[in-house]
Amino acid sequence: MTPFLTRVVLFAATLLACLNARAEEAPKKIGIIGLDTSHVVAFTTVFNKGPKNPADAPKFAGFRVTHAFAQGSKDIPESVSRVPEYSEKLKGMGVEIVGSIEQLCAQVDFVLLESNDGRVHLEQLLPVLKAGRTVFIDKPIAGSLADVIRIQDAARKAGVTYFCSSSLRFAAGTQAVAQGSVGKVKSAHTTSPASLEPHHPDLYWYGVHGCESLYTVMGTGCVSVKRDKTPEGFIQVTGNWGEGRVGVYREADRKAKGGPYGGIAVGEKGEAPIGKFDGYEVLLEAVVKMFRTGKAPVSPEETLELYAFMEAADESKRQGGAEVKLADVIAKARAEAAKGK
Numbered sequence: 319m320t321p322f323l324t325r326v327v328l329f330a331a332t333l334l335a336c337l338n339a340r341a342e343e344a345p346k347k348i349g350i351i352g353l354d355t356s357h358v359v360a361f362t363t364v365f366n367k368g369p370k371n372p373a374d375a376p377k378f379a380g381f382r383v384t385h386a387f388a389q390g391s392k393d394i395p396e397s398v399s400r401v402p403e404y405s406e407k408l409k410g411m412g413v414e415i416v417g418s419i420e421q422l423c424a425q426v427d428f429v430l431l432e433s434n435d436g437r438v439h440l441e442q443l444l445p446v447l448k449a450g451r452t453v454f455i456d457k458p459i460a461g462s463l464a465d466v467i468r469i470q471d472a473a474r475k476a477g478v479t480y481f482c483s484s485s486l487r488f489a490a491g492t493q494a495v496a497q498g499s500v501g502k503v504k505s506a507h508t509t510s511p512a513s514l515e516p517h518h519p520d521l522y523w524y525g526v527h528g529c530e531s532l533y534t535v536m537g538t539g540c541v542s543v544k545r546d547k548t549p550e551g552f553i554q555v556t557g558n559w560g561e562g563r564v565g566v567y568r569e570a571d572r573k574a575k576g577g578p579y580g581g582i583a584v585g586e587k588g589e590a591p592i593g594k595f596d597g598y599e600v601l602l603e604a605v606v607k608m609f610r611t612g613k614a615p616v617s618p619e620e621t622l623e624l625y626a627f628m629e630a631a632d633e634s635k636r637q638g639g640a641e642v643k644l645a646d647v648i649a650k651a652r653a654e655a656a657k658g659k
Contacts, residue, residue, distance in 0.1 A: 494590065
């Protein structure tokens with residue numbers, strides 16, 4: 319064998335060895351905090367069993383849910399009652415249930431903070447930040463606007479990448495409009511159910527889905543909010559973005575014809591439907607991309623304004639439907655957050 323052929327053979331053998339090593343590389347481990355939402359079963363199914371369409375498997379390759387910390391909220395009946403069932407379902411997919419968040423963080427590479435109750439997120443997040451784990455925080459990010467600010471401040475100081483979002487943000491139609499399919503959006507309305515939970519601002523618990531779709535196409539810059547009701551008695555929140563741009567969220571009847579999730583965006587080039595639910599996999603694609611790149615798909619600034627929009631809706635309700643400025647709501651929450659430090 320000539321020296322040249324020898325080099326070629328050695329190169330080929332080295333390349334094959336590298337490819338085999340990568341193929342056998344252990345998957346990155348994902349830990350879940352909170353087992354009181356159906357999301358944990360849906361998400362784990364995608365990572366551990368595969369997506370609905372086998373052709374989409376490469377999108378999630380190299381990641382597996384391996385550990386979980388079970389916690390529910392005793393003052394939310396549907397929360398604490400779900401934990402045993404969901405714990406067993408995750409065990410059936412090979413997930414180990416651990417006794418603390420610290421223990422979980424020590425054994426995983428990434429975290430999904432899934433507790434249904436936004437009030438516990440700050441406390442649960444702190445050990446994750448201390449461990450330096452990139453984390454997805456399921457909605458609502460917190461139980462108050464002050465805690466949203468505390469979470470964002472803590473994550474920034476820790477230098478940890480995170481984002482919070484509803485899956486509706488990543489629906490194809492909504493993303494198309496956000497990326498300019500109808501030009502700059504002049505007005506939009508979205509609908510989603512708005513089940514209330516007494517320990518959270520009204521829209522944080524479920525109305526956040528429709529509000530997230532609204533913010534995805536309108537972007538930041540909302541100046542003020544007014545809350546009233548539709549003729550049918552459902553929640554209606556109108557946001558003023560200035561320069562004639564208006565965004566409206568309306569609570570939907572869960573039995574609405576065509577489904578309760580939807581809306582329309584009107585732009586410079588026409589209009590398009592938005593706000594549909596395209597399943598959870600579109601959200602998990604964004605989560606995996608963050609895990610791989612270290613870059614969050616939603617900015618802290620947009621998240622803060624989204625939750626300020628919903629808090630301003632509550633303040634408008636308290637004031638009998640008066641117009642409420644988001645800047646005032648945020649300033650009040652910052653003062654409250656500072657007291658808790």
